[in-house]
Amino acid sequence: MKHKGANYANYRNRLILLIIALISIAGLIITVQYAKKSDKIQRSLSFDWSIDSTENEEIYVIATARGEWQDGEKVGNQYEIELVNNSNHAIRNWNVTIVVEEGCTIDTSWAGFFSLGGDKLMYKPAEFNEFVPSGARKSFGLVMYSPNVCEMNEITLDYYESRALKSYPAFWIFLVLLSAAFVVFIFSEYVRIKMENYTKTHAAYKNLVSESLRTIANIIDTKDEYTKGHSVRVAIYSKMIAERMGMDEHDQERIYYIGLLHDIGKVGIPASILTKPGRLSDEEFEIIKRHPAMGASIMKDFSSIPGVVNGIKYHHERYDGKGYNEHLKGDEIPLEGRIICVADSYDAMSSKRCYRNSLSYDFILDELKRNAGTQFDPDILKHMVAIIEDGYAPVSDAEMEDYEI
Numbered sequence: 001m002k003h004k005g006a007n008y009a010n011y012r013n014r015l016i017l018l019i020i021a022l023i024s025i026a027g028l029i030i031t032v033q034y035a036k037k038s039d040k041i042q043r044s045l046s047f048d049w050s051i052d053s054t055e056n057e058e059i060y061v062i063a064t065a066r067g068e069w070q071d072g073e074k075v076g077n078q079y080e081i082e083l084v085n086n087s088n089h090a091i092r093n094w095n096v097t098i099v100v101e102e103g104c105t106i107d108t109s110w111a112g113f114f115s116l117g118g119d120k121l122m123y124k125p126a127e128f129n130e131f132v133p134s135g136a137r138k139s140f141g142l143v144m145y146s147p148n149v150c151e152m153n154e155i156t157l158d159y160y161e162s163r164a165l166k167s168y169p170a171f172w173i174f175l176v177l178l179s180a181a182f183v184v185f186i187f188s189e190y191v192r193i194k195m196e197n198y199t200k201t202h203a204a205y206k207n208l209v210s211e212s213l214r215t216i217a218n219i220i221d222t223k224d225e226y227t228k229g230h231s232v233r234v235a236i237y238s239k240m241i242a243e244r245m246g247m248d249e250h251d252q253e254r255i256y257y258i259g260l261l262h263d264i265g266k267v268g269i270p271a272s273i274l275t276k277p278g279r280l281s282d283e284e285f286e287i288i289k290r291h292p293a294m295g296a297s298i299m300k301d302f303s304s305i306p307g308v309v310n311g312i313k314y315h316h317e318r319y320d321g322k323g324y325n326e327h328l329k330g331d332e333i334p335l336e337g338r339i340i341c342v343a344d345s346y347d348a349m350s351s352k353r354c355y356r357n358s359l360s361y362d363f364i365l366d367e368l369k370r371n372a373g374t375q376f377d378p379d380i381l382k383h384m385v386a387i388i389e390d391g392y393a394p395v396s397d398a399e400m401e402d403y404e405i
Contacts, residue, residue, distance in 0.1 A: 020181040046156045058087040061096055063152035074145040076107070079152065083138040090133045094159035096123040098152050109142035131162060210405060217260040220267060224274045224354065230347055232400055235259030237343035237384065237393060239405065244383040255339060256405050258311035262340050265295025265312065277354045289324045292316050311336035315344055320374045338377040342384045350394045
């Protein structure tokens with residue numbers, strides 16, 4: 001479940017990033033389309049030079065007469081005209097119309113094309129759809145003859161705006177969102193890779209620990225061929241109990257490891273006693289009773305598995321206080337000891353021993369239930385009974401070999 005949850009979170013984060021990226025891209029596309037639409041809006045500005053109408057204008061046209069001369073009945077003049085773009089955007093496809101006196105004639109012109117139509121002097125740039133960038137000026141002019149001195153006061157500029165995308169605030173907003181999504185994606189991928197490497201390393205170490213402890217458990221059990229696999233089975237049953245008690249995965253693993261080591265004290269018990277086929281003498285039983293304390297002494301400095309000493313030292317205490325070695329009762333017995341006690345007792349009854357065959361299913365259930373509240377913690381025992389009744393116990397040798405925490 002832990003790995004599934006991590007995968008779900010990983011997919012969820014990627015989906016969120018994808019949604020942000022798609023929204024940002026859509027926003028950029030909308031901004032571009034809006035910019036294109038705005039780019040097609042025609043604007044018209046009129047200037048009356050007689051009242052200095054360009055004082056507050058960002059875009060304007062100014063016409064200057066450079067000198068006049070008389071040529072028969074008409075007056076000649078050279079006009080210098082300049083388009084000034086002080087706005088923050090370019091203009092394109094522009095033209096200028098100037099009101100002049102009727103009867104004028106064009107002599108020469110430069111930097112574009114002039115034409116006359118009644119009292120209108122019209123100008124178009126030499127290049128089609130010519131751009132005038134932001135901050136630029138465009139100069140053009142002509143020599144024209146008119147019946148009288150011509151004052152170019154009424155000027156009209158028609159043009160299309162050509163705004164850069166960067167001039168739209170929405171562009172920057174969506175660009176920042178897209179950049180942020182990209183940065184978050186890169187960072188999340190970095191974290192994911194690091195976590196995957198950590199998970200693999202952790203799994204390798206976890207496997208090493210599990211295999212090492214199972215090896216130790218096998219060494220313990222080899223002293224008695226009839227108890228081969230006992231420590232592993234007790235560990236499995238203990239973890240099943242812990243799971244049904246609602247413990248988290250960390251505590252389930254911890255209980256499993258404690259189960260593997262619960263009989264480590266038997267390394268100090270003579271094999272002749274452990275494998276004796278008949279009834280033990282009182283003296284031999286007293287020696288057997290030393291193994292929990294001996295195991296606790298062996299593991300007293302082993303702090304990597306919290307509660308390991310409690311599980312080893314107290315797994316032969318009884319809930320009614322008549323166990324050994326310290327005669328604790330009820331909740332005085334550490335939880336690890338109470339769990340191991342139930343799992344250990346079940347496996348002892350369900351396994352063949354040197355002095356008897358394994359006991360029957362019904363006998364074991366009756367014996368466990370009969371000792372609820374005396375030998376066993378009833379709140380723990382009910383979970384073991386449910387495990388048996390649900391068919392999860394006993395575990396077979398094949399299941400035991402393939403078991404992974």
